[in-house]
Amino acid sequence: MVNCVDDGPAFFSADVSSQNEEFQEGNDDINTDLEHLLGIDDVRQKKASALFLLKLKETHRLSQVAIDNxxxxxxxVFSHTVQRLHSGVRSKLASLGIDETQINSVFQDLSDPFFGLETKFKQDKYFVEDVGLVEPEEMLVGDPCYSLRFSxxxxxxxxxxxSFQYIPLFKTLERLLKDSSVLEFIDNPHKRIDDKLEDFCDGELFSSNDLFLRTAEVHETQCGELEEAEGDLKKHYSKTYGINRRSKLLCAKNFSLFNGGLPHDAMHDILEGVAQLEVKLLIKHCVSQKYFAIADYNHRVENFDYGKNEIxxxxKITREILASNDKKFHLSAAQTLLLCRIIPLLIGDCVPEEDKHWRCFLLLLKICDIVFSPIIPKGYCAVLKLLIEEHHSLFKLLYSSSMLTPKFHFLVHYPDQIVALGPMTRYWTMRHEAKLSLFKKASHLGNFKNIAYTLASRHQRWMCYQLASGDILQSCFECGPGSGTRTVAQQPSQIRTLIQQAIPSISVDATVFQPNWVKKNSVNYCNNNCYVMVGTDGIDPLFGHIIDVFIVGGDLILLHVYHCQNVYFDDHFHSYVxxxxxxxxIVCLEDLPSPFVLHGHKLFDESSETYIIMRH
Structure with missing residues (x-):
């Protein structure tokens, strides 16, 4: 009994001592974590808060008043939440008999999420100094004028x-080259080694012109000779080297000077010119031949089974549109591109195969197949030249030369331009026109006092957000809801085997998520009658019918597909059956020959065959 009494307090004392030591160790860990959070994370929090404000203002187009609110x-809200949290923690510590004064400084040091960003002045100052905002500069033009005002x-x-608003070129290039994805793209050559054209670097102009063969050392020598020369010798060097003065752009790291000229633009020439005119004339011809009525055409346009990506x-058209003398069909470039692709399935079953007007339009589609292709074998340029000659000759015969516009002539230069500069979709204005929507939306915010400054300023802040929020050349994706995440090992045996065949090195512990859809680079991948090009047989493309979509490891997109068999290519409908x-x-999305999703269509004559229209 005595021993028990004597041992009791000793055991209790040791237990309390052990708890205190564990509490002290835990307290040290907490203090370390708090010091970490209160230290470096203040900088991160401020940047995250600044980017959040930029996103609200320039992506969701909120006014400055809304941002201030x-x-x-x-x-x-943050202040009230911290106060409630502080009171709750103090109450809990007091109930445990722990001194609460140790945590008071922690809550006092917590700053508001927008500390230092409370006003527009502070926000703009931070954007410029810490996020890399390049502000527009006002440039005066001409002499001043005077207006009469009453007060x-x-x-x-x-x-x-x-005046006009100037975006500083050098500062913009400097900011772009700080982006790791841009710098990596410049540092790593991407010229193809086969006989195909994919971008400007594959064109003959880049490969043969002295300007692009000139090294930095040679250019520096030529600039030095030009600066030292005088009179006629200076003019001689300037003409020989093609240099007037040392460019300020030479100060930008990894930037090369070049002159690509003013190439023809396929969007304006074809989608807003030749194609609209020919579609209008073709439909007018079909209506006059009573192949179908305008109401029938409008019904088919309204009820066509448009795919997920055919947005x-x-x-609809009216009789007034067809009867008008203008050479427009009143469609946007994107609408014209889709209409040209689907019109064979839209009305092709109504048009006789021997119709020459239909044959002329099919020639235009073949031209578009090459012109809008992202990768073009060099030999196809000779084919394109023949197609353009045949199309123009037949068009002139069918519709008379009075219908020919200068844009028809521009097409004649396309083959040589593609050889020199690469595929035309790499430098067409389709993306420039799409970006105009940013300015149109910004102009509707109600600030018209200086509209040029408003648009320039908001664009620069939008660009600042895009550059600061991640690598601009690294494409991201979004996905819809789906089944729960499981490992590769937990997949059904057939799916597990197909995944391992697609990625032999994959771990069985890798996570697999099966969403309803995945959207990457504005292309939607899902099982809603969607097909992808999975390869070629040497001549024709091979297709796969998407069954499911998987995301492995959080960033790798896999497509589960049924392989399709090509029955034949139907020239009249310009599509594969x-x-x-x-x-x-299962195929990796990044391994596909083409990233575009194709859609299976049926004809309006209720045939059971599935038609695939190629897309570039």
């Missing part, structure tokens, strides 16, 4: 200047 409201009973002349649906097989496989 967000900042003020968020700070109030009550007084009138005065006010000096005014014409730029063409509008295909049928599904029972053969299945």
């Amino acid at each position: 967000v900042v003020e409201g968020s700070n109030t 009550g009973n007084k009138r005065s002349f006010v000096e005014q200047h014409d 730029d649906k063409p509008g 295909i049928t599904d097989t029972t053969n299945m496989s």
